[in-house]
Amino acid sequence: MVIQCSNPTCRAVATLPVGRCQVCQTPLLYRFLLAVGDSGLEPPPFTVVAGRYQVWQHPIWLDTQPEAPIKALDTIPPSLLPYLRLSDLAQFVPRPYYYLTPEESTLASPVLLLDAAPIGVSLTEEDQVQASLLPTLNQAWSQGSAIQQLNWLRQVALLWSALSQEQVAATLLAPAQLRVDQSLLRLTTLVADQSSPVPVTLGGLGQQWHTLAQMAQPSVRAYLTWLATALIQGTVSTSNELMAELEQAIQTLAQGLSATVDWMADTDQGPSRDRNEDACYPQGQAQQQVLTSQVGGDQPLPLLLVCDGIGGHEHGNVASQTAIKLLLEELQPLAQQPDLSPAVVAQRLKQAITLANNAISNRNNDEQRSARARMGTTVVVALVHFPYVSIAHLGDSRAYRISTRTCYQITLDDDVASREAHLGYALYQEAVHMPGGGALIQALGINDSGYLYPAVQYLCVDDPSVLLLCSDGLSDYDRVDALWLYTARSLVGNTAPLAPVAQQLIQQANRLNGHDNVTVGLMRFLAQTASLPTLPAQRLRSQVETAASSPPARTELAPVPVGTTALAQPVVRRPWRRWLGGAAAALLVLGGAGWAYWLRQPQPIAITPVIGAWPTADLAGQPLLPLALALTADISVGSFWRVSPAVSSPVPTTVLQLTPSPTLGTDSEAAPSSATTAPVVPAGSVLKVVSRQTLADQTDWVRLQVCSIPSGRSLADVPTESDQSLVEPSAATLAQQLSQPGDEGWAKHYHLYSAATTLDTVTPTQAGVCSS
Numbered sequence: 100m101v102i103q104c105s106n107p108t109c110r111a112v113a114t115l116p117v118g119r120c121q122v123c124q125t126p127l128l129y130r131f132l133l134a135v136g137d138s139g140l141e142p143p144p145f146t147v148v149a150g151r152y153q154v155w156q157h158p159i160w161l162d163t164q165p166e167a168p169i170k171a172l173d174t175i176p177p178s179l180l181p182y183l184r185l186s187d188l189a190q191f192v193p194r195p196y197y198y199l200t201p202e203e204s205t206l207a208s209p210v211l212l213l214d215a216a217p218i219g220v221s222l223t224e225e226d227q228v229q230a231s232l233l234p235t236l237n238q239a240w241s242q243g244s245a246i247q248q249l250n251w252l253r254q255v256a257l258l259w260s261a262l263s264q265e266q267v268a269a270t271l272l273a274p275a276q277l278r279v280d281q282s283l284l285r286l287t288t289l290v291a292d293q294s295s296p297v298p299v300t301l302g303g304l305g306q307q308w309h310t311l312a313q314m315a316q317p318s319v320r321a322y323l324t325w326l327a328t329a330l331i332q333g334t335v336s337t338s339n340e341l342m343a344e345l346e347q348a349i350q351t352l353a354q355g356l357s358a359t360v361d362w363m364a365d366t367d368q369g370p371s372r373d374r375n376e377d378a379c380y381p382q383g384q385a386q387q388q389v390l391t392s393q394v395g396g397d398q399p400l401p402l403l404l405v406c407d408g409i410g411g412h413e414h415g416n417v418a419s420q421t422a423i424k425l426l427l428e429e430l431q432p433l434a435q436q437p438d439l440s441p442a443v444v445a446q447r448l449k450q451a452i453t454l455a456n457n458a459i460s461n462r463n464n465d466e467q468r469s470a471r472a473r474m475g476t477t478v479v480v481a482l483v484h485f486p487y488v489s490i491a492h493l494g495d496s497r498a499y500r501i502s503t504r505t506c507y508q509i510t511l512d513d514d515v516a517s518r519e520a521h522l523g524y525a526l527y528q529e530a531v532h533m534p535g536g537g538a539l540i541q542a543l544g545i546n547d548s549g550y551l552y553p554a555v556q557y558l559c560v561d562d563p564s565v566l567l568l569c570s571d572g573l574s575d576y577d578r579v580d581a582l583w584l585y586t587a588r589s590l591v592g593n594t595a596p597l598a599p600v601a602q603q604l605i606q607q608a609n610r611l612n613g614h615d616n617v618t619v620g621l622m623r624f625l626a627q628t629a630s631l632p633t634l635p636a637q638r639l640r641s642q643v644e645t646a647a648s649s650p651p652a653r654t655e656l657a658p659v660p661v662g663t664t665a666l667a668q669p670v671v672r673r674p675w676r677r678w679l680g681g682a683a684a685a686l687l688v689l690g691g692a693g694w695a696y697w698l699r700q701p702q703p704i705a706i707t708p709v710i711g712a713w714p715t716a717d718l719a720g721q722p723l724l725p726l727a728l729a730l731t732a733d734i735s736v737g738s739f740w741r742v743s744p745a746v747s748s749p750v751p752t753t754v755l756q757l758t759p760s761p762t763l764g765t766d767s768e769a770a771p772s773s774a775t776t777a778p779v780v781p782a783g784s785v786l787k788v789v790s791r792q793t794l795a796d797q798t799d800w801v802r803l804q805v806c807s808i809p810s811g812r813s814l815a816d817v818p819t820e821s822d823q824s825l826v827e828p829s830a831a832t833l834a835q836q837l838s839q840p841g842d843e844g845w846a847k848h849y850h851l852y853s854a855a856t857t858l859d860t861v862t863p864t865q866a867g868v869c870s871s
Contacts, residue, residue: 100145100153102127102163105581106611115153115161116228118584125611128581130165131230132196133216134158135288137208149203152212159218159230162196165577168532169197175523179211181265181289183523189215190500190509190556191258192286195526214528217278217285219504222584233285233505236277237311245316245631246352246486247282248323250559252308253345254284259304259338260857262289264735269295272303280505281562300860301341305330322348322634329638339856347639349559350392350438353486355631357391358560360401360483363597364620367605369572370613376408376415377570377618378423378476385597390485390560392438399434401483402427403620407496407570409475409542418459418476418544425455430482439484445555448480448491452543452553459544475544479510479568481622488566488622489557494542496618497574499567499583500558503591506567506583509556513541560624563592572617573608582607590623597621734788734801734848739866740855742784761792761800761845780838783809785861786851787869789843799848805840807867840868 104111104120104127111122119126134140134157146154153161175183176198185192193213200209217233236251243251255271262268267289270276276287292299297306305327312323326344329335335344363386364379380402388401406422408415429451433439455478463473477494490498495512511517515538516530530536541551565587573579586603589595601619608617780786789802863870 100147100163102129103166105166105576115163118222118226118228126581126585127228128165128577129220129228129230130162130214130577130580131155131216131218131220132160132162132212132214133193133218133287134160135211135213136206140206140208140210142206148206148210149199152199155230159232160212162212169526169528170203171529172198172526175525176209176211178291179526180523181267181291182213183520183526184265185261185267185289186517186521186527187511187554188258188261189511190507190558191254191284192289193217194520196528197526213288215507217280217287219280220584221504228584232287233278233280235274236279236284237274239279240311241314243279243316244561244628245318246349246356246559246561246628248311248315248319249345249349249352250282250561251279251284252311252323253342253349253559255304256338256341256345258284258286259301259341263299263338264738264857265289266292268292269299272297272299272307274307280507281502281564282559283500283502283507285507301330301336301338302333318352318631318633319348321636322639325636325638334638337858343640344638346441348634349486350440351634351639352631354392355629356486356561357389357627357629358485359387359389359625359627360560360622361385361387361594361597362401362403362481362620362622363601364403364405364568364618365598365601365605366616366618367609369616370609372616374416375616376419376476377572377616378404378406378408378416378419379618379620380404380423380427383598390483392485399431401481401488401622402430403481403566403568403622405479405496405568405570405618405620406543407477407494407572407616407618409477409494409539409545414474415476418474421459421462422455422476422478422543425458426451426478426480429454430480433482433484441484441487441489441557444482444484444487444489444557445491448482448489448555449553452478452480452491452493453548453551456543456548456551460547463544473545475542477513477539477542477570479620481566481568481620483560483622486560487557488560488624489555490566491553491555493551493553494539495537495574496568496570497579499569499579501565501567501583501587501591502563503588506580506587508579509558511554514539561626562624563626564624565590566620566622566624567604568620568622569604570616570618572612572615573604573619575612575615578608578611587621590621592625594625597623734791734851734857736788736790738788739806739858739861739869740786740788740803740851741858741865742780742782742786742855759844761794780805781809784838785858785865785867785869786855787866788851791848792845800845801848801851802843802845803851804869805838805842806861806869807840807865808838 100115101112102115104113104123104125106120106123106125109120109123109125111120113120113127117127132152141157142148142154144154144156148154148160151162151164153163155161179195179198182192182195186194193216196212196214198209198211201207204210218230219233221229223229240248255277258271259268262270269290269292270286272295273290276290278285278287297303308323308330309327312320312327315323326335330341335341362381363384364382366375366377366379366382368375386401388398404423404426406419408419430447433444433447459474459476468474477496479492479496479498480490481498482489490509492498492510493513495514497508497512498510500507500509514536516527516533516536518540519525519530520527567579567583567587569579582604586600586607590597590600601621604619605617785806786803787806789804791802792800794800
């Protein structure tokens, strides 16, 4: 079988498995796929399926025509939908590439081909490509360091809630589906909960972990044994609590870890552009720091920035340079806050991106720019806060994680193709070739910050790896997937200078693409382990700390009594009772119109810092629109949510406002009238999402049903498995009427997210009237 050179000026045919074109020496694009089908499916090596896919060593197949569009599917098989809806978890979950029917493949059963699967690639001394599956978690466990073992389990805890919503959490209980690339956890395939031979509960997860704990490194063995037992017994009962415990354990153990970080960026105008609209930091000059858990205050945190001014828009270079300047101003002061938790860093990254968006958008408005005349920019950021690195992005500038055997794109492009795939309308490989598939759906400066959803994720820096950040001048046409083996891979695990590799990538991008500006950022991690402390066989965090570490409530409306969340009715606007004549009337009308216009604008609020997974100093809040910090959580129909307790000062109570119907342009940000006697939902009440709706103004609404309210003497009590009836509160303790189980109403989705937390499982009593 042969493969064609991707160099547009060559296109020579090469014989597998050579790594480079024998004519022009361009690295060849090897698109390895994981074939998933019935257990009896095992074609012999070198079999060619559907005239395109060659069996390498089943279940590893190779697409020998990776640049050719795939055939559009008439319908998306239901088994593919969980993969598509979890596409935002790109660093963990493989992406459906194509679905082969028996008619196409002449095989006995359908075959799902997965891209970005846990497949490792290497080169022989003869420059030939080799591919094999990465080791399973069980296979790699005993060789992993103590921090790696904790980090692998942390990633399982991180995935639990998202996979539970898609009813594929059984994947995390199937050892063969969990594979590791050094510190990174990768899923092989998704396993439906209904097919699991064991109960899909955190208790079942504890049973799996109990076996691993017996083979853990000595410094964490006792702690992991306690944690597994706590899951089995229900002492640790939620995925958030489990995450908080493991993050605290990693932070404690990181006191014996240090890491050398090198980073730099560079940019080039390219051969076909008259100016460079890209920008980056730090440009041209490599920097280095040795980080430990005690470092903080003197040096700025390692920070890597890549921005791509949107092509075709005026002053894209102004937008990208403005973004770099403002992001530096907002993020560099974080160096004075040691031991930052991932939650705090994510909050500040989103805040910085939103402030940059406001600055660019306001300039567009001031200069009366509209449509394609509005300047804008993409952005991708890597910020190290030991022992993690957080990556945030907006637009289609990308971040890749490169190890000795893998190169994974860990960001999801904010374009039409990714949106179509995430919504289950098409496979990404099909959507990306559609007209307009590469069009951006969000970028800095184009829209109001209320519709901005930057994505933030974080990785542990406990193993040798390289982050590659780049604009689409390099990533277009899958150049990174072809070039990494011969460029950035050479940086992993050594101290070779970064600049030559950055220049090599830029030169290859100009030679193979050449249609755009090119920007490349590189960040390398080399970890060194000293003497690690031994973790105790007990809880590391108090339950109060765990509850406080959840995202803080954001003030949307006026506060209500502590422990309650109001189901307020729409605000009643009373008309003027008399007509004022002459000039006085005109002035009042104009003043009222101005006030109404101001009221309808999204109002900034002060962000109260999230209490991190370990003690941190408070961070000063900055103004930010409430929508911009609302996470892009998938509030799925049928999911259950528990109303969070109101938090006393300094975080005001968030009011969840239920209205009879979603209304376009409803002034839901206004405080309810003091005369309104709205029913309230006690903290601890359980709500069910009945349906969803998106209005013409692009606001998302959810219809909620009150399933149960607390039973007991205190409104802080949660429902339990008992026959105890509801204790009616007295007028002295609660002036407003309690909402009753069965009540329904509508709320904006970010109001629900700010006032409640999702439940992985519910008891029959908690489900209450929603159980049917």
